[in-house]
Amino acid sequence: MRYSKFTIALLCFFVSNSFAIELITTTENQAVNEIKQEFDIDNLLISVNNRLSEHQQNEYDYKLLLTNIKNEKENYNKAILELPNAILKDNNASNYFKQIETLVKNIDSLEKQSVSDEIKNKENYQEILKQYDIINSKRLQKIEQLSSLKKKIVNRIITELSSAENVKSIDLESSMTCSKFQSINDCLKDTEKYTVKNTINSDPFLSDKSVLLSYKVIDASMNMNGELHYKVNMTFKPSYNNKIESMLNDKLGLKSTVVTLTSNVDADWYVDGAKVGTGKKVSSEVTLGKHGIVASYKTMKKSTVETIETLESNLVFNYLFDDIDNQSALK
Numbered sequence: 001m002r003y004s005k006f007t008i009a010l011l012c013f014f015v016s017n018s019f020a021i022e023l024i025t026t027t028e029n030q031a032v033n034e035i036k037q038e039f040d041i042d043n044l045l046i047s048v049n050n051r052l053s054e055h056q057q058n059e060y061d062y063k064l065l066l067t068n069i070k071n072e073k074e075n076y077n078k079a080i081l082e083l084p085n086a087i088l089k090d091n092n093a094s095n096y097f098k099q100i101e102t103l104v105k106n107i108d109s110l111e112k113q114s115v116s117d118e119i120k121n122k123e124n125y126q127e128i129l130k131q132y133d134i135i136n137s138k139r140l141q142k143i144e145q146l147s148s149l150k151k152k153i154v155n156r157i158i159t160e161l162s163s164a165e166n167v168k169s170i171d172l173e174s175s176m177t178c179s180k181f182q183s184i185n186d187c188l189k190d191t192e193k194y195t196v197k198n199t200i201n202s203d204p205f206l207s208d209k210s211v212l213l214s215y216k217v218i219d220a221s222m223n224m225n226g227e228l229h230y231k232v233n234m235t236f237k238p239s240y241n242n243k244i245e246s247m248l249n250d251k252l253g254l255k256s257t258v259v260t261l262t263s264n265v266d267a268d269w270y271v272d273g274a275k276v277g278t279g280k281k282v283s284s285e286v287t288l289g290k291h292g293i294v295a296s297y298k299t300m301k302k303s304t305v306e307t308i309e310t311l312e313s314n315l316v317f318n319y320l321f322d323d324i325d326n327q328s329a330l331k
Contacts, residue, residue: 021160021205023244024251028153032252035149039142041135045272045292045305048131052270052294053301055124060299062117069110076103132273139289146252153248158240161205167213168206168236170199173229180226187228188217199234207241250311253288257308260316263295267302267319270294295319 024032079100086096160166172195178187192215200206213235220230249255261269261282268275269282272292276284288308295302302319 021157021166021238023157023204023247024153025156028149028156031149032146035142035145036253039138039145041138041290042305044131044135044138045290048128048135048273049292049294049303049305051124051128051131052273052292053296053303055121055128056268056294056296056301057299058117058121058124062114062121065110065114065117069107069114072103072107072110076100076107079103128273135272135292139287142289143254143287146254150248150252150254154240154245157244161238161240166238168203168238170203170234170236171218171231172199172234173231175227175229178222178226178228180224182226184220184222184228187222187226188220188230195232196234200236204243204247205238205241206236207239207243209239209241211237213237250288253309255311256285256287257311257315258283258285259306259308260314261293261295261319262316263297263319263321265297265321267295267297267321270296293317293319295321297321 079096083093083096083100087093174195176187176191178190182190196212196215200208200210214233216233218231218233220228222228261276261284263280266279268278269284270276270293271284271286276282286308288311290305290307293304293306300321302321304317304319306317308315
């Protein structure tokens, strides 16, 4: 009678032998760094982030100006309504007319300023967008060159994997618990399929398409409690697979991820010049690499250039604004 009850993977060690294929060679890694350096956008992002922050300040001032115009017009309308009474109460109404004239001049001056500011703000924003276009163009060129380099890397890996002498040998040492009524051979047979599958899943150069060439038990021992300790050697013919593809994209920065932007206020959020939302918590999808982030709240601004190098789903950037109550009181 065979018993198939066992517990797998108390401890595993992997040692790779006679397999020299590199995911990215030293020369290829140098080429990656040269491309990233050629299309470095740090200074551009810092400059355009500052311009965008200034633009947001100008837009806020423009809204205040429109509010002042509205208030002055309301004062003018009130003054006109009170004009008959003012004339009846004061034989000399010239002072009252001068007040109305002053209101008219103020309104005219403010409206001219608003027209001028609106034009300047629009022109300035278009210039900012052009700067972001330059940044995005450089980012696109970098991606194109990295993608071209990736094709060469893939071709090199496939060629090397296709070579007859490229066989991946793996020594594994592991422990598990079997039924104490099982023999060592029965227990090893029960776990062989799992061991092979687990090895394939954990190695980037192995996949379901990889051919298992040999599976040899080097040593095995089991105590009276059914605790088995064993060593095996496996040889595979490796193959190009999705794991290699994913790792290359990760290394070359050809993937995107989601970042979370948080604040203690309902801020307006901009990533590379594009508004991505308003609130205390906003999420945005970005490619790996450098990005300009701006958080705007009333007259206050926070801006940084962040380097995204990980695909972590919990990547959070926090921008805190101080003295919120004091700022509100001043306004």
